[in-house]
Amino acid sequence: MRHLADQVVLVVGATGGIGRAVVERLKGTGATLVLAARSGDRLQQLAATLSGERNVQSHPCDITQPDQVVQLMQAIREQHGRLDVLINAAGAGLLKPYAKITPTELEQMLALNLKGCFYTTQQAAELMKEHQQGHICTVVGILGKHSMAMGAAYCAAKFGVVGFSKCMAEELKRYGIKFSLFYFGGVDTPFWDGVSLKVDRQKLLQPDAAAALIQAALETDRHAVPLELSLMPDSHVFF
Numbered sequence: 001m002r003h004l005a006d007q008v009v010l011v012v013g014a015t016g017g018i019g020r021a022v023v024e025r026l027k028g029t030g031a032t033l034v035l036a037a038r039s040g041d042r043l044q045q046l047a048a049t050l051s052g053e054r055n056v057q058s059h060p061c062d063i064t065q066p067d068q069v070v071q072l073m074q075a076i077r078e079q080h081g082r083l084d085v086l087i088n089a090a091g092a093g094l095l096k097p098y099a100k101i102t103p104t105e106l107e108q109m110l111a112l113n114l115k116g117c118f119y120t121t122q123q124a125a126e127l128m129k130e131h132q133q134g135h136i137c138t139v140v141g142i143l144g145k146h147s148m149a150m151g152a153a154y155c156a157a158k159f160g161v162v163g164f165s166k167c168m169a170e171e172l173k174r175y176g177i178k179f180s181l182f183y184f185g186g187v188d189t190p191f192w193d194g195v196s197l198k199v200d201r202q203k204l205l206q207p208d209a210a211a212a213l214i215q216a217a218l219e220t221d222r223h224a225v226p227l228e229l230s231l232m233p234d235s236h237v238f239f
């Protein structure tokens with residue numbers, strides 16, 4: 001089992017439902033946690049709940065802005081000298097009929113869920129390369145693998161995330177950098193507040209179930225690579 005003590009772990013989307021559950025799980029591991037999202041206030045509130053932790057820092061960052069992503073990685077390099085783990089858990093949902101998706105909505109989906117994730121992964125990998133090791137965990141979602149009516153814009157972004165991640169993983173394996181992709185079905189988080197599709201939230205996965213799988217992937221043997229992991233609520237199972 002790999003121990004996370006003294007590892008530097010960046011959680012992007014740390015204040016979200018899944019990101020926060022990951023932070024809760026990792027807080028006792030001895031890892032240094034770097035928390036990122038746009039809202040500095042919410043990051044501060046989260047960091048305050050972790051006040052007993054030795055090493056927690058927060059950095060507001062809008063991942064749709066490549067220069068802010070570069071600044072985030074520079075701050076990590078200056079403060080910690082390294083980055084061992086990236087958790088990509090920032091994103092937003094859009095589920096509506098393809099004909100009603102506006103150009104602005106498509107742009108927003110691609111800017112955050114695809115390009116923002118690309119910039120973050122790209123810049124984190126450059127930092128990890130300096131120490132010839134790293135683990136990039138990306139919360140894709142099952143709609144990065146399966147299609148769904150009303151998912152056209154969201155799936156376009158998420159299928160793209162899988163595409164670039166697998167290409168980068170090929171390029172980066174010789175630097176000891178591994179990728180894990182997580183395909184979760186619906187998770188009960190604020191993500192669903194902004195989605196017009198009605199879902200029975202009581203039947204969704206709990207965020208801690210998602211976070212537990214991410215933690216297990218991080219703590220697996222250091223020579224093992226958990227490539228693609230799916231987790232579905234029992235009300236909505238398909239292969």
Ligand SMILES: NC(=O)c1ccc[n+]([C@@H]2O[C@H](COP(=O)([O-])OP(=O)(O)OC[C@H]3O[C@@H](n4cnc5c(N)ncnc54)[C@H](OP(=O)(O)O)[C@@H]3O)[C@@H](O)[C@H]2O)c1
Nearest residue numbers: 013015016017018037038039063090091141186187189191
């Ligand atoms: N919930 C689900 O059912 C589900 C299932 C499968 C996959 N996923 C994926 O899992 C990821 C996390 O989802 P979630 O359910 O945890 O969503 P959430 O609760 O809505 O959290 C979203 C997080 O992303 C951050 N964020 C949003 N825009 C950002 C930006 N431009 N730059 C930096 N951070 C940004 C938010 O903080 P700020 O607003 O402060 O920036 C927040 O921390 C997303 O990629 C989502 O597609 C979700």
